[in-house]
Amino acid sequence: MIFRILRETLARRPRRFASAVLAVTVSAALSAALLGVSLDIGDRMAREMRSYGANVLVEPANSALRLEIGGINLSPLTARGAVDEGQLVKLKTIFWKNNIVGFAPFLSAAVQAGGLSVGLTGTWFSKELREPQSGAIFRTGVKTISPWWRVQGEWATDDDPQTAMIGSVLAKRLGLKAGDRLDVRSQGRERTLRVTGLVATGGYEEQQIFVTLETAQELLGIQKGVDKVLVSALVLPDSALRSDLRGLDRKDMTQEQYETWYCSPVMGAVIAQITEALPGTLARPIRQIAEAEGAFLGKLGLLMTVLTAVALIAAALAVMIAMTQAVFERKTEIGLMKALGADHGHVLLIFVSEAGLIGLTGGLLGYLAGLGLTALIARGVFDASVSLQPVVLPVTLALSLGVALAGSLLPVRSAVRLDPVGLLRGR
Amino acid sequence: MFLRVVWASLRRQGFRLGAAVAAMVLGSSLFAALLNLSFDAGGKAGRELRAYGANVLLFPREELRGPSAGLEALGVAVEDAGIPESSLGSLDGVDGIVGFAPYLYSVVEVAGQAVVAAGIDFDRLKGVSPWWKIDGRWPEERAEGLVGVSAAQSLGLASGSHVWLRYGESTSEADVAGIVETGGPEDGQLFFPLPLIQRLTGRQGQVGLVQVSVLSRTGSLQAVAGEIARRLPGVRVRMLDQFAQADEIILGKIRLLLGLVAGLVLIVAALTVGSTMFAEVLYRKDEIGLMKALGATRKRVAAFFLVEGMSIGILGGVVGYGAGLGAAALIGQHVFGAALVPSSLGFPATAALALGVAAATSLLPVRRVLAMEPSVTLRGE
C-alpha cells in the first residue's frame, strides 16, 4: 500500500518531488565534493610542497666534524666519513618507498679552476636506476629534488663524465658560457670539463661547479662514497598520526603502537626506515623544510576540515528548510488524510517513506555530482586525477537520508497533531 | 499604502516567511564566511610560508681580486668585502620585510680543529629562522653562544662548556648556552654574538651576509628586492628561487582551491535561497490572483513581491553577513591563531548577492503567475 501511495504521489506531483530531490542533490553534491577534497588535500598539498626541496638529510653515522661553507665540504678528504651511493637504491625498498619522491648524493671539495679556488660538487642530475624489487626504472637526482634550478643551456648528463654545469655567478667571473671548456685541478689531478649549461638559483649554487659523481670521485681520488644524501620524502604532519601516538617516544610504544606508527607516513617513521635501509648512516629531518611544511599542512588540513564542517551543517540546514516548506505546503493533504481516518502513524509513515526516497535519490545524485566537482577541483588545482575515497559515498547517503528524514519528521509530527478541520480550511 | 502592505506582509507573516528569511540568512552567512575566509587564508598562507626562512640574500658587491676571490666564491667573508652593519638600519623601514638576520662567517680554530664560526644577531635570527631547535637555551650574555650538534659531538662541547676560539693571532672565549640542531649546515657550525666575531676577526662594524625574509603584499618579491637594492646600493640582492618559486606555486594553488570552494558554496547558497523563495511565492498564487482581480496592474503586484523579497534580502543579508563574518573570525583565529583580515569586498558582495537572489527569485515566479488568467488562479488547481 505504501508503495502505491508513493507511486501516486510521484506521478501526481512530479515537479514537487523533483524540486525536493533537487534541493537534496545540491546539498549532497556540496557535501560530497568538500568531503572528497578535504580528505585528499593533505596528500596532494604535501606532494606540491616537495617543490621546496629535500626534507631529509642522510649523513655518515660516524663522521668527524664537517667544515662546510656555502654548501662545499672543506674538510680534508682523509677526515671524512662516507655514505655508499651504491646502496641508495635500497631507499626504494622501504615500507614507504612510494613516498620517496627522489634523492641525490653530494660529494664536494674545493678545487682550482681558472686561477681561483672554487667549490666543486659531484652529484646525480637525473640518474637512471632500477628498483630492486619490481625492476621498474626510475630517475632521480638534483633535477627531481630541486625543481627550482634554472639551467641556461643544457643539463649535464650522468652518463657523460665530461659534462658539467657552472653556477651563473661563477661563470660570469670566469667568463664562461655554455659550450666552453674548463680545466679543473685537484691535488695533482686534472680534468677538462665541457660546460653544458649555467645554473641560476639565487643561492650558493651559483658559485659552484657541478659535475657527475664519477668525475668528482676521480678528481678527489676516491673509489666510492659521498658526503651526504638529500632525500625528498612525502610526509604528512604529525597531526595525521593516531592521537595516542603523537609525541610518543619510540621506546615508550607498545608493539601495536609501534606498528601503527611505522605504517604512518610521518617523518619519524620514514627516517627510521631510511636509517634501517642504509646501515652506517644517520638520517635526520632538514628542519627548515620539514617544520615549515608540517605546520603549513597542519593548518591547511584544519582549515579544510572546518570549512567542510561548516558547509555540511549549512547544507543540512538547507535541506531541512526545504523539507519543512514542502510539508507545510501539504497541510491540507494531511488534514484530508486524517479526515479520511488515517491515524498519526499512517501519515507519518507515508511522509517518512517519501522523505526517505527523496533523501536516497538526492543523496545518490548529489554524490555523483560531487564526484564530478571533486574531479574538477583535483584537475584544476592539482592537475591530477581524482582519487576515490570510499568513505564519501556512505557518508553522503547517510547524511542526505538522515537530514531529509529529520527535516520531514519534525514538521509532519507537529502538523499531524493539528485538528483536521483546521487543516482543511487552510488555517 | 504600498509600504503599509509590504510592512504588514513582513510583520504578520513572520512564521511563513521565516523559512525564506532563514534561508537567506543561511545563504548569506555561508557566503560571507567563505568569502572572508578565502581572502584571509590566501593572505595568511603567505605569512605562514615565511616559516621557511629567508627568501632573499644580501651579499657584498665588492670587486674580487686574486686568490682571495676564490674564498669569497665560497660565501666566506673576505678581508676587503663586507656590508657595513650601520647601513642595515634602513631595512627596518622597507614594507614587506618580515625580518632580517646579519651573518659574519669566519673559519676559526677550536682545540686545534678548523671550524666555521658565525657572528649573528640572535634576536633577529629568531624572526627569520624559526626552526632552530635549541637544547639548552638561547644566549643572553655578551659572551655566550650556540654550538651545532655535530660540532658539539666532534669538539666535545655541551651546554655550559667554555670554548676558546683562535683566529690568526687573536683569541676569544665564550660559554655555550645551548646546542642547536637543524639538519642543515648549522649543525657543524658555532654561533656567537656578532660583536664577538667582529672583534675576533678584526672586522668591526661589518657583516658578510644578510638573510632577509620577505612577504610582499602585492605578491611581488621583485619589487621589495628592488627597494632593498635602492636603499643599500653597495649590496648584491639575490632572490632565492627555492622559496620564491615554490611560494608562488603553493600560494597560487591555495588561492585557486579556496576560490573554487567559495564558488561552489556560493552556487549552493544561491540555489538554496532561490528555491526557498521561489517556493514561497508560488505558494501565494491566490494572493497574486486576488490582487489582479481587484484591479492591480502587473507592475504593482510585481513591485509588492519585489520589495518584499528585497526586504527579506536586506534583512537576511545583513544578519547573514554579520553571522558569517563572526564565524570566519572564529575559524580564522582557531586555524591561524591570528585576527581575521576581513575582505573589503565582503559586505557589498554579500549584499549584492542577497538582493540579487531575492530579486530574481521574487520576480520569476511572480511573472509566471501573473501571466496566468486571474480566474484560473482564483479557482486554485
Added chain:
Amino acid sequence: MAELVVKAEGLGKTYGSTVCALDSVDLVVRRGEWVAVMGPSGSGKTTLLNLVGCLDTPTSGRLLVSGMDVTSMGQVGLTRFRRDHVGLIFQQFHLIPYLTAVENIMLAQYFHSMADEVEALRALQRVGLGERTRHLPSQLSGGEQQRVCIARALINQPALLLADEPTGNLDEANEELVLSLFKELHTEGHTIIVVTHDPDVGRMADRVVRLSHGRANTAGWIRG
C-alpha cells in the same frame, strides 16, 4: 450610467480546442436588476461570471459592460476596466491574510486610485463591522469575512456587483445576514448578478438565468 449594464450576444468560451465551457449565451442585465445565474456544476456558471466580470476574455460572441465593448480588450485593458466598473465577491472570501479588515478594503481603493482609511472604515460600518476593523481575517468568522468582501466590492462604486456562491461557505445565521445585506444593496439600486445553486437564493433575485452544458435555457422573470 448606461441603461443596460450587461449585454452579451452569442458569448462563448472554449478552453484549448476541445473544452467548451460556454456556448453562445445571450444575456441582458438592466440597471438595478438582481439576476441569479443557476445550474448544475459544470454548466458554465462560473465561466459566465468570469467573462462578465472581465476576468477573462470570450473566445466567441460579443460582450458589452456599462456600454463598453470589452470583447477584445487585452489583459491590461480588462484590469483597468474591472477596477472601475466591477465589484467581485467570491465563495472563498479571498482576503489577504496578513492585512486587517480595513487594510483589505484600502487595498482595493489603492489599486483603483488612492487609499482612504476614513472611507474604508465607513464602508465597514455600513456592513456592520464597525467594531472589527482592525481584525485579521483569521480572527473573523466566515460571515464577517464575507461582509468585508462585500464592503470591498462596493468601495469603488462599481456599476456591477458580481457574486459567486456568496453564501456557499456560510452557516445559516451568517447566510441570512449576508443575504439581507444583498437585499439592502438591491433596494439601494445596485445591479447584482449572483451565481448560485441554492434555490432560496435564486428566489430572492428579480430574474433567473438557467445554464446547462454551457447554454442558457430560460430567461424567465421570477419575483421573490
